[in-house]
Amino acid sequence: MLYVDVNVKCVTTVTPAQKRPILPMFELTKDHEDFRHVVRDFAEREVAPHIAQWDRDHHFPSHLVPQMGELGFFGLVVPEEYGGAGLDEGAFTYLCLAIEELGRVDQSVGITLSAGVGLGINPILTYGTEEQKQRFLPDLVSGKTLAGFGLTEPDAGSDAGATRTKATLADGQWTVNGAKAFITNSGTDRTSVVTVTAKTGERADGKPEISAIMVPSGTDGFTVEPAYHKLGWHASDTHGLTFSGCVVPQENLLGERGAGFKQFLKTLDDGRIAISALAVGLAQACLEQVTEYSKTRTAFGKPIGINQGVSFQVSDLAVMVEAARLLTYKAAWLKDELESGRRSVAEVKQAAAIAKLYSTEAAVTGTRIATQIFGGNGFMEEYPVARFYRDAKILEIGEGTSEVQRMVIARGLGLPQ
Amino acid sequence: MNIVVCVKYVPDAQGDRTFNEDNTTDRANVDGLLSELDEYAVEAALKIVEAGEGEVTVVTVGPEQAADALKKALQMGADKAVHVSDEAIHGSDAVATSLVLAEAVKKIGSPDLVLTGLSSTDGTMSVVPAMLAERLGLPQVTQVSTLEVADGTVKGRRDGDAVSESLEASLPALVSVTDQINEPRYPSFKGIMAAKKKPVETWSLADLGVDAGQVGLDAAWTKVESFAQRPPREQGEIVTDEGDGGTKLAEFLAAQKFV
Ligand SMILES: Cc1cc2nc3c(=O)[nH]c(=O)nc-3n(C[C@H](O)[C@H](O)[C@H](O)COP(=O)(O)OP(=O)(O)OC[C@H]3O[C@@H](n4cnc5c(N)ncnc54)[C@H](O)[C@@H]3O)c2cc1C
Ligand SMILES: Cc1cc2nc3c(=O)[nH]c(=O)nc-3n(C[C@H](O)[C@H](O)[C@H](O)COP(=O)(O)OP(=O)(O)OC[C@H]3O[C@@H](n4cnc5c(N)ncnc54)[C@H](O)[C@@H]3O)c2cc1C
Numbered sequence A: 001m002l003y004v005d006v007n008v009k010c011v012t013t014v015t016p017a018q019k020r021p022i023l024p025m026f027e028l029t030k031d032h033e034d035f036r037h038v039v040r041d042f043a044e045r046e047v048a049p050h051i052a053q054w055d056r057d058h059h060f061p062s063h064l065v066p067q068m069g070e071l072g073f074f075g076l077v078v079p080e081e082y083g084g085a086g087l088d089e090g091a092f093t094y095l096c097l098a099i100e101e102l103g104r105v106d107q108s109v110g111i112t113l114s115a116g117v118g119l120g121i122n123p124i125l126t127y128g129t130e131e132q133k134q135r136f137l138p139d140l141v142s143g144k145t146l147a148g149f150g151l152t153e154p155d156a157g158s159d160a161g162a163t164r165t166k167a168t169l170a171d172g173q174w175t176v177n178g179a180k181a182f183i184t185n186s187g188t189d190r191t192s193v194v195t196v197t198a199k200t201g202e203r204a205d206g207k208p209e210i211s212a213i214m215v216p217s218g219t220d221g222f223t224v225e226p227a228y229h230k231l232g233w234h235a236s237d238t239h240g241l242t243f244s245g246c247v248v249p250q251e252n253l254l255g256e257r258g259a260g261f262k263q264f265l266k267t268l269d270d271g272r273i274a275i276s277a278l279a280v281g282l283a284q285a286c287l288e289q290v291t292e293y294s295k296t297r298t299a300f301g302k303p304i305g306i307n308q309g310v311s312f313q314v315s316d317l318a319v320m321v322e323a324a325r326l327l328t329y330k331a332a333w334l335k336d337e338l339e340s341g342r343r344s345v346a347e348v349k350q351a352a353a354i355a356k357l358y359s360t361e362a363a364v365t366g367t368r369i370a371t372q373i374f375g376g377n378g379f380m381e382e383y384p385v386a387r388f389y390r391d392a393k394i395l396e397i398g399e400g401t402s403e404v405q406r407m408v409i410a411r412g413l414g415l416p417q
Numbered sequence B: 001m002n003i004v005v006c007v008k009y010v011p012d013a014q015g016d017r018t019f020n021e022d023n024t025t026d027r028a029n030v031d032g033l034l035s036e037l038d039e040y041a042v043e044a045a046l047k048i049v050e051a052g053e054g055e056v057t058v059v060t061v062g063p064e065q066a067a068d069a070l071k072k073a074l075q076m077g078a079d080k081a082v083h084v085s086d087e088a089i090h091g092s093d094a095v096a097t098s099l100v101l102a103e104a105v106k107k108i109g110s111p112d113l114v115l116t117g118l119s120s121t122d123g124t125m126s127v128v129p130a131m132l133a134e135r136l137g138l139p140q141v142t143q144v145s146t147l148e149v150a151d152g153t154v155k156g157r158r159d160g161d162a163v164s165e166s167l168e169a170s171l172p173a174l175v176s177v178t179d180q181i182n183e184p185r186y187p188s189f190k191g192i193m194a195a196k197k198k199p200v201e202t203w204s205l206a207d208l209g210v211d212a213g214q215v216g217l218d219a220a221w222t223k224v225e226s227f228a229q230r231p232p233r234e235q236g237e238i239v240t241d242e243g244d245g246g247t248k249l250a251e252f253l254a255a256q257k258f259v
Helices: A030-047 A051-057 A064-070 A091-105 A107-127 A130-142 A260-296 A308-339 A345-373 A375-379 A384-396 A402-412 B036-051 B064-076 B094-108 B128-136 B189-195 B245-255
Strands: A146-150 A166-170 A173-184 A191-202 A208-216 A222-224 A238-249 B002-006 B009-011 B032-034 B055-061 B080-084 B113-116 B140-144 B146-150 B153-159 B164-170 B173-177 B200-203
Touching: A030 A064, A030 A091, A030 B064, A030 B189, A051 A107, A051 A384, A064 A107, A064 A130, A091 A107, A091 A260, A091 A308, A107 A130, A107 A146, A107 A173, A107 A208, A107 A260, A107 A384, A130 A146, A130 A191, A146 A173, A173 A191, A173 A208, A191 A238, A191 A260, A208 A238, A208 A260, A260 A308, A260 A345, A260 A384, A308 A345, A345 A375, A345 A384, A345 A402, A375 A384, B002 B036, B002 B094, B002 B128, B009 B064, B032 B036, B032 B064, B036 B055, B036 B064, B036 B113, B036 B146, B036 B173, B055 B064, B055 B094, B064 B080, B064 B189, B064 B200, B080 B094, B094 B128, B113 B128, B128 B140, B128 B173, B140 B153, B140 B164, B153 B173
Parallel strands: A146 A191, A166 A191, B002 B055, B002 B113, B055 B080, B080 B200, B113 B173, B140 B173
Antiparallel strands: A166 A173, A173 A238, A191 A208, A222 A238, B009 B032, B146 B153, B153 B164
């Protein structure tokens, strides 16, 4: 399949200095499609037959992590020296394909990869010292271990700058105190480290200085709270974290002191495109389910899909899937172009927010259409659309709520702040 | 240790099965894939070579699209591939297929081991391996669920309903393997990228010195006369339990000769 966005009007703002053609040309190559094939095959054979059970049992399928590692999923954006694919071009697009295809079968497994790379590996790869990279990346890439990123706190979510967690430096050691909420991949049997943002002082302008600090699992004073009871994403690992007098060496600072805020904003841009891909997978799955069901389910002696009240909903969903996919892969392409120095951070930020906003809302609408078309069956856990319905809502919340995306987009358009 | 694995390109079992006007399976216009049962043979070959040394060559006889089956095997880790493709092969029966395969294997070189699947997932005759072994003059160890290669011999276990047989043959030999032998790997990202650079040769019947009159529909010993789609499944019988449900159930099972 070829995705060239000839019909898409790009609303990305570009400052005059960097004017570019309104319609960028991007396409998914045969290599991309070959890879999609393999991920789909893997998801259908290794995930699909078991997922209903894992979902019911709130079971985190830890065994899939090294399997995905072996297939190279965690290393797509990583250089060869740390065990990754070492791609010169197009790495992020491959990652999005993997997330979309896993997400088409199950969102929990999709987010495990998305967070594993976007929140676990990425910050270390981007900001880590050589020593930190050598220490953590090879095992994260192989899927032997997982890492999390702790930004959100009970009282600081959308307003992540309101971080209360504190880290003080004394005698070459950081002492961390505070709490984090809803941290993905933070409490699995293979989690090796969680990077947390913490206040490390005050800046000259009186604002808090925020830095990122790596806290290895099992460190004294670092408690992983019991798993949450979630509406969806039952097979994904999410925990609250508590730090009380938790001491780590000074070298565990990730990136520059005081750069924590800037770093996480950049991390989130990538993460948003990844969540957008996850949403595309979900909307696609809904489209496939309702297309089939509308043909086979009969009412009043006819297949239900013969009624325009049903078929038009399916048509609308098809449009949403197509649009969401184009926005997502355009953003992924821009991100890859950014890596090659051909696009700006501002363009990627805007495209990421637009894609995330549209795709996640399309996924939520798509799951609502799917459960509606499935009728009573759509409310039954025997049918995957029920799980899809529960899994969708978080997409509009995590990695920045829909409101936050709209704020970012408005800012990108230059509206008064 | 040089191994040749015969892999067949078959229509995707999940898609609709269609036939050509001459009652042969439509392989050209449908989604196809590497016959799943042949993935086990590829995996077995890769395991042997990875444990020691040598090269795995995969060979297929089939239309242009059959290159996809070779690609999958190369992505899994095979070293090189041979595609035998010729209009004249269309409609070949098992006898002719085994002839073409035998000539291809000879041209590849003298492998230490020829591996095949248990059966194709479309023709499902399971006879090609035996025919191929005869044509190549190799001992045949068929339908094994274990495989061990050491000191110039190959050993395997064939599991039957009542007994398991332990078989042994000297190398070179031909072995067909079942789906119990291993867990075929998925191609890794690196495997997909590496496969693009691996050599694929395409041979015609002329390249193999096979006369077109020996293969194809006209030369086939058997022909498919006609085909019919299986009728859609009918609704089962519903038994209402009026106190005699157990009896009715037992009667039904007895009538079907299940008990
Ligand atoms: C399953 C799951 C996994 C998660 N994984 C992680 C993780 O790995 N790491 C991590 O750091 N976080 C993670 N999160 C946290 C997630 O990113 C936050 O929940 C999210 O950013 C929203 O923050 P909040 O919950 O504090 O909501 P709040 O910030 O309290 O927002 C509440 C509501 O107010 C709205 N709102 C807030 N401010 C404004 C405004 N200025 N204008 C308009 N509306 C506004 C919001 O949009 C929202 O609707 C996860 C969450 C969940 C549920
Ligand atoms: C409906 C139908 C009915 C048929 N009936 C007959 C019949 O009665 N008599 C007859 O002679 N033919 C028949 N054929 C044709 C026969 O299936 C094909 O000629 C086929 O190439 C050989 O048999 P098989 O697919 O059953 O292979 P099998 O013997 O089941 O295959 C075993 C193994 O041999 C190898 N192999 C088989 N074919 C190839 C290939 N093309 N390339 C590489 N490796 C291969 C694979 O490793 C495979 O796992 C029929 C085909 C169909 C679709």
